[in-house]
Amino acid sequence: MxxxxxxxxxxxxxxxxxxxxxxxxxxxxxxxxxxxxxxxxxxxxxxxxxxxxxxxxxxxxxxxxxxxxxxxxxxxxxxxxxxxxxxxxIPRVKKAKKLPVVLSKDEVKSILALTSNLKHKAILTTTYSAGLRVSEVCNLKISDIDSGNMQIHIHDAKGNKDRYSLLGKANLLVLREYFKVYRPSDWLFPNELTLAPLSVRTIQKVFQDAKDKAGIIKDVSIHSLRHSFATHLLKSGVDLVYIQKLLGHTNIQTTSIYLHLTSKDILNIISPLDTLGE
CATH class of the missing domain: 1.10.150.130 (Tyrosine recombinase, N-terminal domain)
Structure with missing residues (x-):
């Protein structure tokens, strides 16, 4: 250098x-x-x-x-x-405001159910259950899994910030099963040859293979599990501020994009055409 x-x-x-x-x-x-x-x-x-x-x-x-x-x-x-x-x-490129593509609960369920490799299942389950970025999954250590408080500690995330996210009961069961078989010693998901953390590319491929096996044709990536986590929480009634904290967003405007992906309230609106006879 x-x-x-x-x-x-x-x-x-x-x-x-x-x-x-x-x-x-x-x-x-x-x-x-x-x-x-x-x-x-x-x-x-x-x-x-x-x-x-x-x-x-x-x-x-x-x-x-x-x-x-x-x-x-x-x-x-x-x-x-x-x-x-x-x-x-020198102007910056104006970023197109595209809505993220989200998987349905059934699609997530199908991806996880058809992932037969236990390590791969543990990786994808943890990504979705806690709404993690792929880099955060790579860098998880065994000590970050706090089963006593049912939370996951994410270190040095985007913006160099630490935060906690959810450790779901089903996620913990999968992780315990994974631990019994693979016995990691430091990194939660190490490369079995080097013992270093798995690469981002490896985890991306794990998701793509699982998605293809599930027959999902949507243009989605491993990051779509994070989008799906946030959208499914919002649809179930979780406050946007809590979702912001779980995702580690500095600005709630970033989190508010998920408001556009939930149809619960929109579908309750009656078209004016249907009220003409009233």
Whole structure:
């Protein structure tokens, strides 16, 4: 790693950025530098604009990815180099407001029932039961499972925050069965060869295989279990503020997207056409 990137890493640590964010920001600046074959401090505002445009129009990268690259480059110039690259002249990508795709309870039940591998079943059950991000599932330790208080302790989650989520009774039964067979010693779901935590990609594939086996054709990912957790709680009458805390959202506006996914109250509205004869 170059001295500049070492300094950037130190700046990220001093600012309290999570390890995942540190890695993402450093990787983004490396990609930016490699794109031009130059050290990043030699690149101009126009180079930044062209790089972001290329990422959108040629590489077809997502809005989230491009906006994270934007933030990474901005941090590098403004914080690490203490230079003003006038990033205000370079607009961020406007993110499309798409509703997340949610699985029904029957679909979740089918996915879990058809997952025969006990370790895979434990992973998917825990993801849905506690509404976890895939990175949070990867980083769970045995000590994070608090069966006395029926809660799961999530460390260093998004935004470098700790929180607690639910440990469901059915989830605990599956975890106990899993523990008896696999006997993990530190990480809850380790790679059996390296004993390091399973990778995000491995868990994503576990979900995709289970989804395909269940015959679900919706465009869903492992993260859809988290969306489903929140939506199913909201439909059952749980207050939005509690769901916000369980998900670890800083802003309740982020959680409020699930209001658009629940049809309980909307379906009780009577069409004006049906009242014309009254």
């Amino acid at each position: 170059s001295k500049l990137l070492e300094k950037m890493k130190m700046d990220l640590v001093l600012r309290g950025y999570s390890k995942n964010t540190q890695k993402t920001y450093l990787d983004n600046v490396k990609h930016f530098s490699n794109h031009y074959g130059k050290s990043p401090e030699l690149l101009s505002e126009e180079d930044i604009r062209d790089y972001l445009f290329h990422s959108i129009s040629v590489r077809k990268l997502s809005c989230s990815f491009v906006n994270t690259a934007y933030s990474s480059i901005k941090f590098f110039f403004e914080t690490t180099l203490n230079r003003d690259r006038n990033m205000k002249n």
